[in-house]
Amino acid sequence: MALAPAITDLEQLKDHPALARLLAWDAAAVQSAKFDRNELTVYIPKAAIREACALLRDHRDCPFNLLSDITCVDWYPNEPRFEVVYHLYSISKKERVRLKVKLDGESPVVDSVTSVWRGANYFEREVFDLFGVRFSGHPYLRRILMPEDWEGHPLRKDYPVEGYR
Amino acid sequence: MILNMGPQHPSTHGVLRVLLEIDGENIVRVMPDIGYLHTGIEKTCEAKFYQQVVPLTDRIDYLCPMTNNLCYVLAVEKLLGLEIPPKAQWLRVMLNELTRINSHLVWLGTHAMDIGAMTVLLYCFREREDILRLFEAVSGQRMMTSYFRIGGVALEPPLGFFERVKEFADRFPSKVDEYENLLTGNPIWKLRTKDVATISAEDAIALSATGPTLRASGVDIDLRRDAPYSGYDNFKFNVPLGKNGDVFDRYMCRVKELRESIGIVKQALEGMPQGPIKADAPKVVLPDREKMKTQMEALIYHFKIVTEGFSVPPGEVYQAVESPRGEMGYYVVSDGTAKPYRVHMRSACFANLQTLPTMCEGHLLADVIAAIGSIDIVLGEIDR
Numbered sequence: 001m002a003l004a005p006a007i008t009d010l011e012q013l014k015d016h017p018a019l020a021r022l023l024a025w026d027a028a029a030v031q032s033a034k035f036d037r038n039e040l041t042v043y044i045p046k047a048a049i050r051e052a053c054a055l056l057r058d059h060r061d062c063p064f065n066l067l068s069d070i071t072c073v074d075w076y077p078n079e080p081r082f083e084v085v086y087h088l089y090s091i092s093k094k095e096r097v098r099l100k101v102k103l104d105g106e107s108p109v110v111d112s113v114t115s116v117w118r119g120a121n122y123f124e125r126e127v128f129d130l131f132g133v134r135f136s137g138h139p140y141l142r143r144i145l146m147p148e149d150w151e152g153h154p155l156r157k158d159y160p161v162e163g164y165r
Numbered sequence: 166m167i168l169n170m171g172p173q174h175p176s177t178h179g180v181l182r183v184l185l186e187i188d189g190e191n192i193v194r195v196m197p198d199i200g201y202l203h204t205g206i207e208k209t210c211e212a213k214f215y216q217q218v219v220p221l222t223d224r225i226d227y228l229c230p231m232t233n234n235l236c237y238v239l240a241v242e243k244l245l246g247l248e249i250p251p252k253a254q255w256l257r258v259m260l261n262e263l264t265r266i267n268s269h270l271v272w273l274g275t276h277a278m279d280i281g282a283m284t285v286l287l288y289c290f291r292e293r294e295d296i297l298r299l300f301e302a303v304s305g306q307r308m309m310t311s312y313f314r315i316g317g318v319a320l321e322p323p324l325g326f327f328e329r330v331k332e333f334a335d336r337f338p339s340k341v342d343e344y345e346n347l348l349t350g351n352p353i354w355k356l357r358t359k360d361v362a363t364i365s366a367e368d369a370i371a372l373s374a375t376g377p378t379l380r381a382s383g384v385d386i387d388l389r390r391d392a393p394y395s396g397y398d399n400f401k402f403n404v405p406l407g408k409n410g411d412v413f414d415r416y417m418c419r420v421k422e423l424r425e426s427i428g429i430v431k432q433a434l435e436g437m438p439q440g441p442i443k444a445d446a447p448k449v450v451l452p453d454r455e456k457m458k459t460q461m462e463a464l465i466y467h468f469k470i471v472t473e474g475f476s477v478p479p480g481e482v483y484q485a486v487e488s489p490r491g492e493m494g495y496y497v498v499s500d501g502t503a504k505p506y507r508v509h510m511r512s513a514c515f516a517n518l519q520t521l522p523t524m525c526e527g528h529l530l531a532d533v534i535a536a537i538g539s540i541d542i543v544l545g546e547i548d549r
Contacts (some may be wrong), residue, residue: 003478036480054415066386067373068485069511073498085496087195087483087511091370091384094391096354098483119373122519129208145548154208161212 006036016040018088018097024056041098049086049101050111050137056088057116061093064088067113070130072131077158081105082133085114091113103133112138130155170533171525172201178275179544183521183533190530193340195522199515202548210508215241215476216315220506223309225510226546228271231257231264231300232488234313237508239394240484240495241315247446251438253317254396259330259433260303260312262393262426267296267542268336268489269419273344276416276538280357285347292340295333302326304401305378316450317443328433341423348416355520362524362536366412372523373516376491377422378540381407388487398409399436400429412539419541422489449475455472490514490541510549514542 013019013033019042022030029052031043054062057106068087074082080102088097101110112122112135124135125144132153135141143150150157171182180201186194206225210218222237223230234258243250262451272287273304297307303322304312312319336374340428348354364374364383379386389403405421407414443450451470469475479501491513498507524536 003201006480029480037246037482039481039483041481065370066375068492069483069494069496069509071496071509071511073507085494087494089492096392096483115488118371118517119519123373126515143200145203146202150321161207161208 003037006034008034009031013040014129016097017054017090017093017095018042018061018064018073021055021059021062022052025052039098043099043100043102044099046103046110049073049099050113050116052099053086053088053113053116054099057161062090062093064097066091066093067119067123070113070120070127072127072133072155074131074155074157076105079104081107082131084110084127084133085139093105102159108133110134111136112141114138129153132156168530176304178537178542181518181537181544181547183537185237185530185533187382187530192525192528192530194461195525195533197474197518197521199518199544200356201549202544204549206549207508207510208339210505212504214476214503215477215505216470218505219314220309220311222510223311224545225512225549226488226490226543227308228268228543229489230308230310231260231312232268232486232493233510234311235261235395236484236488236493237488237497238315238492239486240482241477242444243482244480244497244499245446245449246478247444247449249317249395249444250311250441251396252440253442253444255433255437256318256322256442256466257395258286258397258400259430259437260300263296263330263435265489266423266425266430267293267300269423270296270474272538272541273332273416273417276352276483276541277348279534279538280354282348282351282354285344288340288343288347293336299326299330299333307370308401309520312313314450316446317441322441327437331434332432334427334434337427339423341420341427344418347428349420355413357535358485359411360409361412361532362528363374363409363411364537366525369520372519374491374520375516376487376489376513377415377418378517380404380489381418382410383408388492390484392485394486400432400448401425401430412535415541416537432533476501476503476528485511488513490543490546491517494498510546512546512549514540516548518542 029048045068067088068089071085073083082103084101086099129143170186172180182198184196216442220232270289271295274286279287301307304310366384368380369379402425405418407418449465456463477499481498485492494511498508500506525533
């Protein structure tokens with residue numbers, strides 16, 4: 001089975017409920033979109049992520065009410081360095097969408113979505129702990145997996161696999 | 166008063182530490198503290214070839230190794246665009262459901278023991294032993310099976326394996342009756358579990374809970390049915406739902422799932438297709454031993470896969486499966502080389518644990534034990 005090439009043309013993708021809702025709200029809220037291997041990815045500007053999430057959660061026909069996951073990818077040494085990845089799932093319509101926000105490596109900060117889903121709490125703490133990305137408005141942004149006094153953020157690409165000795 | 170429960174506490178199922186702020190016997194605040202088992206598996210994955218990651222996925226959740234194997238290999242197969250032969254798919258489904266039973270049996274036994282019903286553990290571990298022997302027969306390992314490979318499964322099941330599974334599947338439903346006889350109608354069990362640690366559907370969804378923890382609150386969600394993978398659309402099964410979202414409903418959901426799972430195992434046995442167990446992709450799947458001795462190309466491919474791995478087209482994939490605890494997801498990013506650029510495991514219990522404060526605050530101290538047991542946590546998966 002050969003892989004179909006990724007679709008990046010917004011015109012062809014605008015029927016997807018998530019993308020349609022975001023475009024109807026504010027065309028500037030969609031930087032770009034990609035449909036690859038049956039999965040839709042939408043790039044959102046940093047300032048709009050919280051509102052975009054709230055909008056998709058309260059979507060009338062296809063509410064993306066379950067926050068599956070939040071994680072991060074480090075593209076060091078490229079800039080913008082970090083991509084924070086949100087996976088949303090609609091329980092009633094069984095649809096998935098992936099939102100992405102690009103952050104620079106100097107001071108990676110993005111709005112927390114804990115006010116949209118309380119469940120974002122642990123996921124954002126994990127990303128903060130392992131990547132050093134800060135979430136403004138998070139109620140309790142502390143390390144969650146590593147010890148409190150740990151130095152560095154282990155999942156960054158410039159952190160050695162064996163750790164510092 | 167602040168009370169420290171764990172990390173060494175028999176009913177926290179591993180090394181969960183819970184800080185409890187209490188007022189007499191009443192819980193004011195619950196603060197779970199995790200990370201004691203963090204081993205950096207996600208970081209380790211980035212330093213391994215794609216096929217070398219499979220044994221690491223077992224170690225995340227040691228109660229359902231096959232589910233984690235499956236989720237990871239499905240994600241990589243999706244990245245590669247590989248087609249898996251039907252026999253391998255059906256074998257995967259069958260073993261996955263056995264894994265679900267295995268995991269639920271450990272949960273049932275330990276959960277009942279936490280609440281004070283000692284006998285159930287002995288009954289559950291009796292049947293669990295049978296399943297572990299089946300795993301040993303098929304993969305050579307009781308717990309860390311690593312039986313699924315990218316492109317199929319590792320080996321043909323041994324002679325007589327299906328007969329053994331059938332014998333187990335015929336016997337098992339009467340054993341579930343035994344567990345239910347001990348618990349379901351038991352007045353003490355009902356007192357300890359009914360209307361204890363309730364959570365509403367809205368709260369559970371807002372807290373990203375999945376699996377039986379969410380279904381017990383009446384939310385109809387099951388990824389095996391909603392987003393079928395590995396040929397689950399060929400199987401008929403019900404999704405048991407609860408109503409009140411209390412400990413008893415979560416218990417009933419899982420016990421009913423035991424019966425549904427054994428039904429799926431029977432269907433898989435009856436309809437097991439014939440044919441190959443590995444995909445036809447010589448650059449990804451290791452060749453047969455026999456071919457290696459007779460064909461030059463097979464030997465070259467084997468050497469290449471083992472020494473340099475295989476490259477995966479760039480892209481990213483999020484694959485979710487229904488693990489015994491909820492949505493287990495693997496997010497794999499490829500940059501076109503032989504090693505994954507990023508592997509992220511979306512752990513079901515990591516998210517489900519967030520429901521603990523909502524369940525317990527305002528209730529009694531003794532109910533915390535029942536609540537922790539009813540979420541069915543595995544610390545290896547939470548901490549990774």
